[in-house]
Amino acid sequence: NAGVTQTPKFRVLKTGQSMTLLCAQDMNHEYMYWYRQDPGMGLRLIHYSVGEGTTAKGEVPDGYNVSRLKKQNFLLGLESAAPSQTSVYFCASSYPGHRMTFGPGTRLTVT
Amino acid sequence: KQEVTQIPAALSVPEGENLVLNCSFTDSAIYNLQWFRQDPGKGLTSLLLIQSSQREQTSGRLNASLDKSSGRSTLYIAASQPGDSATYLCAVSTGGFKTIFGAGTRLFVKA
Numbered sequence: 001n002a003g004v005t006q007t008p009k010f011r012v013l014k015t016g017q018s019m020t021l022l023c024a025q026d027m028n029h030e031y032m033y034w035y036r037q038d039p040g041m042g043l044r045l046i047h048y049s050v051g052e053g054t055t056a057k058g059e060v061p062d063g064y065n066v067s068r069l070k071k072q073n074f075l076l077g078l079e080s081a082a083p084s085q086t087s088v089y090f091c092a093s094s095y096p097g098h099r100m101t102f103g104p105g106t107r108l109t110v111t
Numbered sequence: 112k113q114e115v116t117q118i119p120a121a122l123s124v125p126e127g128e129n130l131v132l133n134c135s136f137t138d139s140a141i142y143n144l145q146w147f148r149q150d151p152g153k154g155l156t157s158l159l160l161i162q163s164s165q166r167e168q169t170s171g172r173l174n175a176s177l178d179k180s181s182g183r184s185t186l187y188i189a190a191s192q193p194g195d196s197a198t199y200l201c202a203v204s205t206g207g208f209k210t211i212f213g214a215g216t217r218l219f220v221k222a
Contacts, residue, residue, distance in 0.1 A: 004154075031208055043155075043200075043212040050208060090154055097142060097162075100202075100210065102154035 002026055004103035006091050012109045013081045021076040021106050023091030029101070031094045032074040033058075034066060036087040037105075043090070049074055050096075081110045113138045115203050117213035124191055125221050132186040132216045134201030139179045142204040146175050146186050149198045149215070158199075159186070191220045 007022045023032065034046040045058030047066040055066045063085060065077045074093075078085060091103040114137045124130050134144070143162045147155040159168045159175040161184070167176040174187040188195060198215040205211070 033208065033210075040214075042214045043202075045208075045210070048208045056208075092155075097204070099145065099157040099160045100155075101157065102147075104154045105152075 004091055004093055004101050006089075006103040006106050008106060009104065010107045012111065013078075014111055015082060017081050018077070018079050019081065019108075020078075021089055021091075021108075023074045023076070023093075023103060024072055025074075025091075025093040025101070026072060027093060027101065028071070029093035029095055030071075031096060032068065033092045033094075033100070034064070034074065034076045035090045035092065036060065037090060038087050046076065046089075081108075083110045086110045113141075113203060113205055113211045115201055115211050115213040117199075117201055117216050119216060120214065121217040121219075123219045123221065126191060126193060128191050128220075130188050130191055130218075132188070132199050132201075132218070134184040134186070134213055136182045136184075136203045136211075138205070139182055140205065141179065142206045144175075144177055144184050144204070145202045145210075146173075146184075147200040147202060149200060151197075155200065188218075191218075193220045193222045196220050 004025045033048045035043045049055045049068040052071040067075045089106045092100045094100040116135045145160045146158045149155045161177040172189040200215040201213040
């Protein structure tokens with residue numbers, strides 16, 4: 001039982017490049033989330049999904065896209081990276097109303 | 112708009128001391144409240160979850176209380192140990208996917 005895994009763990013991008021962050025969970029959770037964590041800003045919700053094939057915007061969705069083609073996977077895409085997207089990205093999953101399980105994070109630097 | 116505040120921002124205590132971390136929220140219409148632990152460079156680990164109908168939850172040396180009417184929760188740690196050193200975050204769910212995080216309290220337990 002791996003819980004929530006994230007790929008990659010670290011990445012450095014140049015401004016304008018694109019990339020996809022992969023999140024996978026093996027707990028059959030319905031809900032999945034993408035957060036970013038920045039010093040002084042706390043954790044902010046980017047996008048979330050309440051089930052396979054569904055996605056919705058969170059608090060800070062601009063510049064990001066997501067897809068959930070399979071229940072166990074939630075992908076976060078950056079189409080044209082900007083320095084303001086330098087952050088630590090966390091994926092989480094849960095059953096509705098139950099404890100959230102977080103992944104280990106992806107540290108992204110955009111230069 | 113729901114806001115979550117944690118005081119103090121940082122706390123240093125000697126080993127063996129009992130301590131209380133505070134969390135306050137502005138809107139009492141919550142679904143549940145979670146306390147998380149985050150170690151440096153790691154993801155978040157859920158410690159306790161209190162449903163809106165509950166007053167407290169206990170796990171080992173940890174006890175979390177919830178007073179919805181006053182918009183407050185406390186996390187009590189008994190007989191603190193150096194291994195308890197971490198950042199503790201409080202998070203309030205206003206239903207399903209919408210979870211608002213506090214900025215956290217950084218705890219340092221001195222041996």
